[in-house]
Amino acid sequence: MCLGIPGQIVAIEDAERNLAIVEISGVRRPVSIVCIVDEDHPVESCVGDWVLVHVGFALNRIDPEEAAETLRILAELGEIQAELDAMQPGQA
């Protein structure tokens, strides 16, 4: 029940009621975007945004830079380990 799932806003269904159409894994359904609309993000500007959808409401936009940053840290850890492995005496 508490799970959220990423989807992309593909159209605005009803601007007055803040209803958008969101595509989630190929399925389209109306989703309320009232929580993510403000002066800086008017309704029409939301098309194309990736959002996290929970029980029919978009809770927030997914920040692509932050997502990349999290993955960068993980990739770096991998590189450090590979480096350390390379320093170990080789095994036949």
Added chain:
Amino acid sequence: MKYVDEFRDHDKAKVLIREIAAVAAGIEIAAERPIQVMEVCGGHTHTIFRYGLAELLPKTIEFVHGPGCPVCVLPMGRIDDCVAIAERPEVILATFGDALRVPGSKKSLLQASADGADIRTVYSPMDALALARANPDRQVVFFGLGFETTMPSTALTVLAAEAEGIDNFTVFCNHITIIPTMKAILESPDLQIDGFIGPGHVSIIIGTDPYGFIAEQYKRPLVVSGFEPLDVLQALWMVLLQIRDGRAEIENQYGRLVGHAGNKVALSAIERVYQPRDFFEWRGLGSIDQSGVRFREAYARFDAERRYTVPAVSIADPAACQCGEVLKGLLKPRQCRIFGTACTPETPIGALMVSSEGACAAYYRYARKAEPS
């Protein structure tokens, strides 16, 4: 799927598991007892079991599965009240599917439905409002439950009903809040938790600021985490780094969705519609002060508890059920005396066996076969 597959990468998980083992090896208390990290949220419990994360970690690290499954902590008396409302002939009861099997003292909603009550499963409270719009001669009652993740959706639906002038829609409100619950856990004398993996979706709404007291007053680290396996492993690694270095801070692994201040629109809808109850009863944990909410007087006409007199009887959990001990981390699911025998996902006795986010159901589904009995 975008923002999902990247966080399930097998090689990156291996790297993290090695990192975690290395950090854990540097933690002194691990020589005496396992390091206990509580994942507060049932969504994380589900991820841990689904991907078998606990089995991949060194034996010195133990997950304690927290109370953050709102379906699981609903006491029997509330289910009985909900069944009583659903059985009124004029009522259509709309509920999330998860709540259907939660046992009441006499029956679950699923059994009430088989006995003739008009119960509909909905994906969103807005779908419940649509039912009210489509059935003006009936009373639609939405079974509202969940932490702050779900609270705004119910509140915003009530505000939409108000704006549209829909008067055959009410909510049976069982929403609960995370901060008083965490306080109750931290005050519990028989609990030994070294750090917390904090809820991700609740934190989208409330932000990370409200957790400050956990670091300041209780000196425990908390890292807010996403729900993919790499998210949970990375958050665990961050918690362990704090424990090793003797730090207690609130950190955020889920920056792609969580900020420090939360969501303004959602928080103001919550503030507008709900007020705290003096106390709310939890299955397995007893009563926790200020942990539940009800509608404010201004929204009383949307409150099913005010419209229908409910019995509101407090009913003790079944004697054989040990959900309380499992919820506090004192017992592992399989150590419960009725786990997998009298209590299974098909015929749950305890609430932890009901929802896929409940520790026992997740354990039953994913971990039972992996372990020797």
